[in-house]
Amino acid sequence: MEYVVETKKLTKKFGIEYAVADLDLKIPKGEIYGFLGPNGAGKTTTIRLLLGLMRQNTGTIKIFNKDLNSTRLEILKKVGSLVENPSYYGHLTARENLETLRKIHGAPKQRIDDVLDIVRLSDVGNKKVKGFSLGMKQRLGIAASLLNNPELLILDEPTNGLDPSGIIEIRNLIKRLPSEYGMTVLISSHLLSEIDQIATSVGVISKGKMIFQDSIEEMRMLSQQKISLKLDDNEKAWRFLSSKGVKVEPENDCLALVEQSDQEIAHVIRMLVENNFSIYRVEEEKRSLEDTFLQMTMEEKAV
Amino acid sequence: MVSLLRSEWYKLRKSKIVYILLVGPVVGLIIGIFTNIDMLPLEMNQWVGTLMMMNLTYALLFLPLITGVLAGMICKYEHDAGGWKQLLALPVTRGKVFVAKYFLLMLLILAIQVFYLVSLLGIGFAKGFTDTFPIEVVWKSILGGWVATLPLASLQLWMSMMFKSFAASFSVNVIFTLPTIVIVNSERFGPYYPWAQPFSMMYLSGDTNDIFFVPWDHLLTVVGGSFIAFFVAGFIYFQRKAV
Ligand SMILES: Nc1ncnc2c1ncn2[C@@H]1O[C@H](COP(=O)(O)OP(=O)(O)O)[C@@H](O)[C@H]1O
Numbered sequence: 001m002e003y004v005v006e007t008k009k010l011t012k013k014f015g016i017e018y019a020v021a022d023l024d025l026k027i028p029k030g031e032i033y034g035f036l037g038p039n040g041a042g043k044t045t046t047i048r049l050l051l052g053l054m055r056q057n058t059g060t061i062k063i064f065n066k067d068l069n070s071t072r073l074e075i076l077k078k079v080g081s082l083v084e085n086p087s088y089y090g091h092l093t094a095r096e097n098l099e100t101l102r103k104i105h106g107a108p109k110q111r112i113d114d115v116l117d118i119v120r121l122s123d124v125g126n127k128k129v130k131g132f133s134l135g136m137k138q139r140l141g142i143a144a145s146l147l148n149n150p151e152l153l154i155l156d157e158p159t160n161g162l163d164p165s166g167i168i169e170i171r172n173l174i175k176r177l178p179s180e181y182g183m184t185v186l187i188s189s190h191l192l193s194e195i196d197q198i199a200t201s202v203g204v205i206s207k208g209k210m211i212f213q214d215s216i217e218e219m220r221m222l223s224q225q226k227i228s229l230k231l232d233d234n235e236k237a238w239r240f241l242s243s244k245g246v247k248v249e250p251e252n253d254c255l256a257l258v259e260q261s262d263q264e265i266a267h268v269i270r271m272l273v274e275n276n277f278s279i280y281r282v283e284e285e286k287r288s289l290e291d292t293f294l295q296m297t298m299e300e301k302a303v
Numbered sequence: 304m305v306s307l308l309r310s311e312w313y314k315l316r317k318s319k320i321v322y323i324l325l326v327g328p329v330v331g332l333i334i335g336i337f338t339n340i341d342m343l344p345l346e347m348n349q350w351v352g353t354l355m356m357m358n359l360t361y362a363l364l365f366l367p368l369i370t371g372v373l374a375g376m377i378c379k380y381e382h383d384a385g386g387w388k389q390l391l392a393l394p395v396t397r398g399k400v401f402v403a404k405y406f407l408l409m410l411l412i413l414a415i416q417v418f419y420l421v422s423l424l425g426i427g428f429a430k431g432f433t434d435t436f437p438i439e440v441v442w443k444s445i446l447g448g449w450v451a452t453l454p455l456a457s458l459q460l461w462m463s464m465m466f467k468s469f470a471a472s473f474s475v476n477v478i479f480t481l482p483t484i485v486i487v488n489s490e491r492f493g494p495y496y497p498w499a500q501p502f503s504m505m506y507l508s509g510d511t512n513d514i515f516f517v518p519w520d521h522l523l524t525v526v527g528g529s530f531i532a533f534f535v536a537g538f539i540y541f542q543r544k545a546v
């Protein structure tokens with residue numbers, strides 16, 4: 001597998017606290033890598049290290065198969081980034097903000113209009129950024145990160161502060177990048193649902209440690225959802241379904257379905273209705289991020 | 304490097320920099336206008352007399368204060384909303400960013416000195432000075448004042464990069480500028496005090512044959528030495544700064 005980013009035992013301490021510990025991050029080319037972890041897990045610190053904004057205590061970073069410390073400039077020419085809260089110059093307009101970066105990248109002027117259009121800020125391009133909402137600043141940050149047509153795009157919690165429609169827009173945009181422009185994307189988030197909807201590859205970080213790293217499919221297997229049924233007579237329904245070969249488990253005042261493909265659920269419900277059971281509730285229980293983390297950490301220890 | 308300078312200048316140009324550049328020269332202008340040349344000793348050249356009066360306030364107070372304000376401004380918009388992290392994640396080295404900012408700062412100070420010279424010329428023409436224009440004396444003072452800000456500006460740039468708050472670096476600068484009036488009279492400390500150097504070098508002291516109004520060895524050791532010390536310290540600080 002060809003990795004665009006590969007770190008080995010990356011470690012960063014603040015005082016005696018480890019913000020990032022022995023992190024082996026691997027981002028395959030052309031993937032959208034979801035970097036998932038609760039607040040304070042070390043996502044932003046890792047990203048700062050990847051961009052050379054901070055120096056690690058120990059460990060190595062390779063981007064495009066080159067060492068970051070010795071080839072930083074060459075690497076950064078092909079990287080676009082948005083780190084933590086959006087960066088901007090309040091006294092400049094959106095267009096002028098991008099111009100300060102364009103001058104350094106040496107990108108054509110047309111590119112400013114292009115990226116403003118991509119994030120739908122063309123209308124307010126000539127307004128001072130000082131007066132922008134958080135969501136607009138966030139879009140400007142994304143526009144800035146796209147300015148040099150990067151091969152690797154690093155976005156740290158890019159949907160923070162966006163309204164729901166903005167989130168969907170940005171999500172759709174990010175999804176297009178690998179296929180249309182051949183970009184590899186690193187996107188961090190503290191929301192499982194966010195990563196679930198966008199990433200093709202996932203790394204989960206907790207307390208500075210990577211506790212899971214694999215494809216999104218593997219991740220979904222781990223955080224399976226559960227369908228629970230509530231009926232007039234759970235006991236009887238359980239016996240009935242078991243006799244029909246459906247795997248169910250009694251749980252408090254309901255029944256939990258293990259199989260959960262759409263057809264299977266439809267089949268079970270039809271059987272229940274046809275046999276005159278009254279169905280009060282059919283619920284999908286999503287396991288919370290914490291539960292998933294907990295499970296992952298426990299599995300990690302068991303290995 | 305050129306593209307970086309262009310970008311820096313672009314950011315600066317769009318802030319309210321012009322007004323700040325004019326503060327010092329305008330103060331000089333006002334003092335010059337109200338200087339009564341008839342009060343000066345008869346044998347003194349009118350231009351020299353006026354410039355000496357102007358220097359007293361300008362070089363002692365306003366120049367060091369304004370170089371501090373400028374240093375603060377070219378860092379303020381980087382501090383305010385994550386500018387540093389965006390700038391330093393671009394394909395630029397920190398060394399170049401530091402040099403670009405310093406270069407721009409020195410260019411602005413040079414512009415101030417030129418405006419100040421223009422103020423003097425304006426006063427002279429308005430008042431109809433009849434004495435010959437002492438071109439050598441004047442350029443020594445103007446350019447000497449600029450050279451004297453080399454160390455001070457490095458120190459101020461370093462401070463402005465360190466303090467996230469513009470008000471903090473400005474206050475520190477005020478605190479160190481005010482005692483200059485006393486320190487400049489001290490034989491022992493005057494020459495070494497960075498805030499006093501612009502005044503010392505703009506001070507018009509008769510007919511020394513040195514290039515500026517201070518002896519060469521003083522210029523090289525004190526001004527040159529402190530410039531290197533502050534510049535290197537600021538440079539190293541910026542290299543290591545976590546953003
Ligand atoms: N500049 C800093 N100085 C000291 N501690 C820091 C600094 N930056 C981050 N930390 C600490 O490192 C840990 C990881 O933070 P961060 O990388 O921002 O997490 P995340 O982005 O995942 O929310 C936190 O405990 C945070 O308090």
Ligand SMILES: [Mg+2]
Nearest residue numbers: 043044084156
């Ligand atoms: Mg963060």
